[in-house]
Amino acid sequence: MSKKKQLIAGNWKMNGGLAANEALIGALRQGVGQPVCDVAVCVPAPYLAQVQVLTQGSPIALGAQDVSAHAQGAFTGEQSVSMLKDFGVGYAIVGHSERRQYHGETDEVVAAKAGAALAGGITPIVCVGETLAEREAGKTEEVVRRQLAAVIHTNGHCISEIVVAYEPVWAIGTGKTATPEEAQAVHAVLRAQLQHAAGDAAARVRILYGGSMNAANAASLLAQPDIDGGLIGGASLKAPDFLQIIAAAR
Incomplete structure (x- = not known):
């Protein structure tokens, strides 16, 4: 079992919204204390400047929800790594299932975005996960391995610097959750794949669970040997719930 800090x-x-963000971060700052885990909030791009100020001097790191694979240029609507760095961003989610589904992001695009983040000193949170149809067809391992393989292929030299988030698509925002045993089984597959690619350095990689982790199930999920934290959706918008998940970390 790894001794690395978990990440929530x-x-x-x-x-x-401006008022809601201020209230939420205020409540998190008041309740977070000195957490044993790392904590981050990945916020919509228009609020990066506000939340940078609100989290200053706290243990709460700032994250973005996406990053461009390009450094600059005619890419309307995108944000480059250097722009995110200007606002103190430490993490960027790449390849979230919603980006793959609604914006047509391929494994190759996700790998390029992860590479851009790494090159610019931002830690990419690389999302992988299967749909309900893929799970029912017995393709879970095949899908997550393919998605991670693209990132390893492009960024093999620094793959130990990424964070991976396993988010079963069928469990996002649905209230359904993989059991701790189901989640652990997939995390173990991803861990083995990383070890094959990076050897002992793979032990540094944190693999988060991102399928409807909440205050009620966090402790049992976070107790699994290969689950190194959580990527929290709806529960991160409610300070008491998010604080309870942080408190459940090892």
Whole structure:
């Protein structure tokens, strides 16, 4: 079992507002204390500047929900790594299932985005996960291995610097959750794949669970040997729930 710090990262998705953000971060700052885990909030791009100020001097790191594979240029609507760095961003989610589904992001695009983040000093949170149809067809391992393999192929030299998030698509925002044993089984597959690619350095990689982790199930999921934290959706918008998940970390 690894001794690395677990990471609890909130993904606000397309939620928030100036007043709501101030209240949420205020409540998190008041309740978070000195957590044993690392904590981050991945916020919509328009609120990076506000949340950078609100989290200053706290243990809460700032994350973005996406990053461009390009350094600059005619890419309307995208944010480059250097732009995110200007606002103190430490993490960037890449390849979230919603980006893959609604924006057509391929494994290769996700790998390129992860590479851009790594090159610019931002830790990519690389999301992998299967749909319900893929799970029912027995393709879970095949799908997550393929998605991770693309990132390893492009970024093999520094693959130990990434964070991986396993997010079964069928468990995102549905209230359904993989059992701790189901989640652990997939995390173990990903861990073995990373070890094959990076040897002992793979032990540094944190693999988060991202399928409807909440205050009620966090402790049992976070107790699994290969689950190194959580990528939290809806529960990260409620301070008491997010704080309870942080408190459940080892």
